[in-house]
Amino acid sequence: MTGVEVLDVSATGMLLACDCALDVGHRTQVRMVLGRDPFAAWIEVKRVAAIDPASPRGSRRCLVGAAFTSLDEQSARALHAFLPRTHGDIGVG
Numbered sequence: 816m817t818g819v820e821v822l823d824v825s826a827t828g829m830l831l832a833c834d835c836a837l838d839v840g841h842r843t844q845v846r847m848v849l850g851r852d853p854f855a856a857w858i859e860v861k862r863v864a865a866i867d868p869a870s871p872r873g874s875r876r877c878l879v880g881a882a883f884t885s886l887d888e889q890s891a892r893a894l895h896a897f898l899p900r901t902h903g904d905i906g907v908g
Contacts, residue, residue, distance in 0.1 A: 828882040836863055836877045852893035857885040
């Protein structure tokens, strides 16, 4: 995916803005840096909404809500260190 911006990260998933509409159920891998630590996770798209529904389909930017489906131990530690302590335990297999 190109043109993707991470808007929010939680213990269970993330909110993205992207130039393409992804289908609910689509799975992909996300790689980025959280704080100073490398992070990689498989995500599944749970919700998609056009930011400006009046825009022509080809130029539509979308909000994508995605859930983490798989994290390795290093990425789980990076996520835990990045999030405020109020998010509790992270248990993604």
